[in-house]
Amino acid sequence: MALTGIAIYKMLAQTNCKECGYPTCLAFAMKLAARQVELSACPYVSEEVKAQLDSAAAPPVRLVSVGPEGHSLEVGNETVVYRHEKTFVHQPGVFFRLRADLDDQAFAERLDAVADYHIERVGQTLGPDGVAIEADSAPADRFASLVGKAAGKDVALILMASDPAVMEAGLKAAGASRPLIYPADAANQEAMVALAKTYKAPLVLRGADGDLEALANLADEAVKQGLEDLVLDPGTRGWADSLSALTRLRRAAIKKNFRPLGYPAIAFAGEAGDGPEKEAMLASQFIDRYAGFIVLDNFEPAALYSLLTLRQNIYTDPQKPIQVTPxxxxxxxxxxxxxxxxxxxxxxxxxxxxxxxxxxxxxxxxxxxxxxxxxxxxxxxxxxxxxxxxxxxxxxxxxxxxxxxxxxxxxxxxxxxxxxxxxxxxxxxxxxxxxxxxxxxxxxxxxxxxx
Amino acid sequence: MPVALPEVKETWSGKIVEVTLGAGPDKGGTRGRTVTVGGETALPFLHFEGQIPNRPVIAAEVSDRAPEDWSSLLTEAWGGVLEDPASWAARAEELGAEVIALSLDSAHPERGDTGAKEARATVRKVLEATSLPLIIYGPGQIDKDNEVLVAAAEEAKGERVALGNCEEKNYRTIVAAALANDQAVIAKTPIDVNLAKQLNVLIGDMGLARDRIIMDPTTGALGYGIEYTYSVMERVRLAALTGDAALQEPLLVTAGYEAWRAKEARTSEGVPAQWGDWNQRGLLWEANTSVTLLGTGADILVLRHPETISLVKYAVDELMKGV
Missing domain, CATH: 3.40.50.11600 (Rossmann fold)
Known part of the structure; x- marks a missing residue:
């Protein structure tokens, strides 16, 4: 939880010198708590207090960027559990999974379909964000060749491969496109964290069945190994279990300021099975409730359009309706x-x-x-x-x-x-x-x- | 050293009121099935922090006159039953609807101007054609609403139907009819927490018991204001669980009516290719509106398309799997 004005006040000099521009240290502390003023306005704050306050001021859900510098997809930085409290900030990325067992022509067609999809709605251009390429049991060179094809398009990438050697081949092929890589779990964590650091790629930590304690420990380990750009997969794939896991993740990060779970979440809508309509419905729930990255298996323009519309709606700032100039x-x-x-x-x-x-x-x-x-x-x-x-x-x-x-x-x-x-x-x-x-x-x- | 998880379970002091629609022979009615909604002591489908004793239910919209302005996707999916509300209701029951939301639309001055006599006959016919509980809507024109809803309330005496819409401008007449005939009401307000609360208080002041009120917060469809309904419902439900008794009524949303007004669902003419397959788009416009509002506390969803009924029931089945 962010610090209260009183808690901040206790750390200040309490001399009411007014040099910050506020009449009292308490008034300044209140403004700090509301994030309306920078701590640097106070000339007397000690380095130690500064470090403490900086860490308290870090966003409760870390901002994670995927994609090449300059035009990357940013996810995270959320500050509320309920939309009406302020606003949801960064729309979840929408990705389509392409499996390595697709033949080359099908792969190219689906890749183009995703890359070329744009639609205007209410003056904004909407579209999916990228593709998730899954190696399954494909050999490293096959995976690398597919990643290379996708890296040539203007889409963000998620690379999915459990074998670190296969993943490294993909990372090399991805060049400067800074993909999100998936998954690290108890079995391969050390090698995956090393790859993530070498290639400066954010890493998804995969838990199992919504066990958030195990996931928090994975995250804690990764941070100790020097990796900060993390995304969490609680391992749930259904409706109620995902809702529960993503809600608990969001609450732990925002209400408890619990750092090991303070990262965006990834959710897979296609793994509940049952075809494109039900997949899109589950993806709607993910948009409404707390997913940072959503991976879909069926590319259906009608389903995609409904999801992009929902995402645009839910991520509108409730205090500022979208207006046009009179x-x-x-x-x-x-x-x-x-x-x-x-x-x-x-x-x-x-x-x-x-x-x-x-x-x-x-x-x-x-x-x-x-x-x-x-x-x-x-x-x-x-x-x-x-x-x-x-x-x-x-x-x-x-x-x-x-x-x-x-x-x-x-x-x-x-x-x-x-x-x-x-x-x-x-x-x-x-x-x-x-x-x-x-x-x-x-x-x-x-x-x-x-x- | 392993990391210990903080407790994130919320403790709520409030509980949503349980409202039962329909009455069987044991209670003086003829319904083969009744539904009870409400009773939650947790936010929607967060089974880890409280009780969700009743599943949200699907009501199918049935009109007493064949709709002229419905999308052809809807009229083709229903076919000939649209000509007859009794057959329509029976078909909706076969398709899995749990409540029939009967609209006495022909009473509207511009759409037939039928009166109390016809309303009684329609209600009677539909009660006989289905074993499900009824919601009965007037045509949305204040004088005619009063005329036909009072008649409908009398005709369905003992059946515990819900009368709608009961709004700020007409609540006295509708609540009086509910009181006189042992019915429930749908209290509708325009996307505003305070107005919703105020109407519940006014209805309560007339002596209608809390277990006979259902709130309709006014639905915005996907792409057409769903975010307003989302946030208003979320605020209503949070206030209710925190203990605000005037907001503890179950919530009803008219997802079908609103979604099928949207151009995206209604038409395939002159729309961009990126909008995709029309049939799939129409179904998902209604289904995704429903999913979003299930997440903010909808207890009754009034739907239009036969296939959406089963899609949304599937979502409810999945969400009711306790974790």
């Missing part, structure tokens, strides 16, 4: 006679509406009113999307000068404000559009046919 947006190439639609600046709302207008193939002016990032109904209920707000948006953007008509379409869900809006925007005709964005294409067709 203003006037041109969809297509609108002309003076094109319709004007108004909506809010909650990004999901904006992208749903903009996407439908675009899909309809009829250019339009999209007037985005500042609703402080709230959706249409929420903003309306909070008084942030009323006649006054929309009137302001009309005036601020100067839309009237760009068009040859005076008609504005409001979302169907706020049809009740049309009267007030008529008063606010005198001379304008207020049209009530569909309730849902999905109704926009047919509404735009209807507008065009009635002009």
């Amino acid at each position: 203003g006037l947006y041109e969809i297509g190439e609108p002309k003076a006679e094109s319709p004007v639609l108004v909506t809010t600046n909650f990004s999901l709302t904006y992208f749903s509406v903009a996407g439908e207008v675009e899909g309809a193939g009829r250019p339009a002016w999209l007037l985005v009113s500042d609703s402080e990032g709230m959706s249409v109904l929420t903003a309306w209920a909070a008084g942030k999307f009323d006649a006054e707000a929309i009137g302001k948006a009309v005036k601020n953007t100067g839309i009237a000068d760009k068009i040859s008509h005076k008609k504005i379409v409001i979302p169907g869900a706020v049809a009740t404000i049309s009267g007030e809006l008529e008063e606010e925007l005198s001379g304008w005709e207020i049209l009530v559009g569909p309730r849902e964005a999905i109704g926009i294409p047919s509404y735009l067709r209807y507008l065009a046919s009635n002009n």
Whole structure:
């Protein structure tokens, strides 16, 4: 657990010299506990206290980077058990396993499928993070050749091989791509830790059946051998056992500041069996609850898209809804006679509406009113999307000068404000559009046919 | 020296209220099966720190009029039974549903404007066609909700159905009908912990027992606000387990309704190739919404697609394997 302000205060000089900029040492200690100020602001702190406080300030779940310097996947650094307490920080990496027994063509196809998958959603580009190449019983040269192929793509790598000699061949082939390597367990720990150190690759420690005590001891050993970049596999593969193990890992790290378990966790969704739908459902649980790396066996775009969407949702900062800048947006190439639609600046709302207008193939002016990032109904209920707000948006953007008509379409869900809006925007005709964005294409067709 | 693990088990003082839907002949009803939800003294499926005596259950959505706006994936999967709520309910029971969530949608002024008489007939027919307990929903229009839900409550007297939605604007009428006919209610509030709490208190003040209230915190689907529902439900459940009696009701989510409103589930036209197979995407939109909300405390999941019913039941089976 991070130190409290009082605990920090006891370690300070307690002279209230004010040189740090705060009136008392206690006030400074409180700011330190809240991580709002750096310890270096105090000129009188001893080296010993500094070391103590630094270690207490280290993140409870270590940040682990995989992939080449510059564009690596970062996982960990989490600070809360419950999302609403602050936010989840680093999205779990999503990987697809490629086994060495795939023939070369199948391997290349699946590798390309993963490397080439990108999709836009709510203004962000989503995609899987990489592939996990499993040696099984393949010889070292075969493993190295497959790793070499994947290292040439823009994907992060997990290398899976229990035999240290095979793993070393893979590590050599991986070059500068800094893969995550898997697994080290009681049988091969020493050799794997040595490889991880030599090749500067983070290492997964594998436990069995959710035995976290044995896993903590493995981690403790690895740290003593000088390795810090660790990932934990509690060895669970099902639903309830994984939920329990990952929850206990997260709580031990964050609530108890228990260092030996303060590392990201890896989870394998495909090993419960039962095909792509059930695999994706289990992976959903892993996204919701505490996985840092998720390995899937079935590459299905539909399943992947649902998981990437969920990951985007859960890792949104609850205190900061994703917003777009209020203003006037041109969809297509609108002309003076094109319709004007108004909506809010909650990004999901904006992208749903903009996407439908675009899909309809009829250019339009999209007037985005500042609703402080709230959706249409929420903003309306909070008084942030009323006649006054929309009137302001009309005036601020100067839309009237760009068009040859005076008609504005409001979302169907706020049809009740049309009267007030008529008063606010005198001379304008207020049209009530569909309730849902999905109704926009047919509404735009209807507008065009009635002009 | 071996490292000793710290204790990470939480100790909770609160317990979720157990609510039973359906009444068999021993209690004056005709239900062949009843369900009890709630009773948890732990966070969802964390068997190591408390009791989870009842498994979450699946309710199948059944409407008294063939849905016009449903995705063709749904209408094709159900086929002809959509024309008749009794056949539909019987089919849902065969497919593994544990509760029937009957929507008296035809009472809506724009969708048929049927009244109390038709509502009674529908409820009677569905009660006869299935042995499962019922949730009965009005059309979502306040005057018609009051009309048909009061009639439904009377018609199903003795059967311990849940009446919904019971909201801030109409709770007096719905709770009075529940009190008069020994029914339960679905207390629905818009994704807000305090509003949920306040409505439970208001309902309690009218004298409805706590074991006859189920909370619907309002569901956001995958991609459409699921993170809000996730966090509100998690906060509700934490408050309940910490001892806030006004939030200790079981939770119901309308995962089917919300997931199938999403464009991703509804349509295959003009969508990017990366969205993949439409059927699989539709099923997973509903199933992954459900999995996420099971993790935050859903006790009843109202679903739409026949195949999702078995997928989500599978997830519940797996999660109920104690560790």
